[in-house]
Amino acid sequence: MPDDELSEVVRQRLRGLRQARGWSLDVLAARCDLSPSTLSRIETGPRRIDLDQLVALARALGTTIDHLVEPVDDADVIIRPVQHTEAGLTTWMLSRDPAERGGTHVAKMRITAERRTGPEHLSVHPGREWFTVISGTALLHLGERQIRVETGEAAEFSTMIPHSIAALDGPVEILTMFDREGERAHSA
Incomplete structure (x- = not known):
């Protein structure tokens, strides 16, 4: 410049x-x-x-x-997300250094029926998570509860409660924010 x-x-x-x-x-x-x-x-x-x-x-x-x-x-403005794919889950990290935002990560996720979501696949870690459904319907497993989250709706919860997010009736795309502990859990 x-x-x-x-x-x-x-x-x-x-x-x-x-x-x-x-x-x-x-x-x-x-x-x-x-x-x-x-x-x-x-x-x-x-x-x-x-x-x-x-x-x-x-x-x-x-x-x-x-x-x-x-x-x-x-x-310093444009982020070119890299796609990370595993069975039933594709993730695009949409944020840079989370330390600049208090440790918060932002990601887009596409979840399909192939994602494992039974009780043995629930995760627990310190922090909070927030997501909004861009398209499709998400099924949030939160402890013993199963909560439908439709397109345009959002959910926020403590990640100390055993949780996972699944697709219901076809693929679901979400935009999610989580802290450093959540990033470790989502990338594990």
Whole structure:
């Protein structure tokens, strides 16, 4: 990314963070020992941003220099999920590093009748799981209960309850979110 483009992105981020906090130029300027006019020129572009100013602004805004200067391109937006297939279950991971989202994974799953779902295939692990049915009907085995979850409906449950998700009356596609413990269980 050319320097001019990066400078404009940094300026937009500074202005956006200030406005998101509801701060005026005067308030932010006081927090980082700059004059309001200098801060205004930094945000609008005529003034070059010095490294010491960027450090002070990042600190005052509760962020890091890395976040302010992070490049903007399609690689940081587009995820190209890799398909993982086993008997009756195809999974596409739709998230990157879960540590950035508090340990949450997002995945699309396609479940067919071939998936083993009897009592011996129920899993238990710390955490919570949430899913919504994109198409078809899911059968959620949750302890002794069997719960139908139709297209457009969602379910959320403690993963400390023995559980599994099966397809009912044909394939089912779900979008699911689960924590790190759930990721280990789903990939095992």
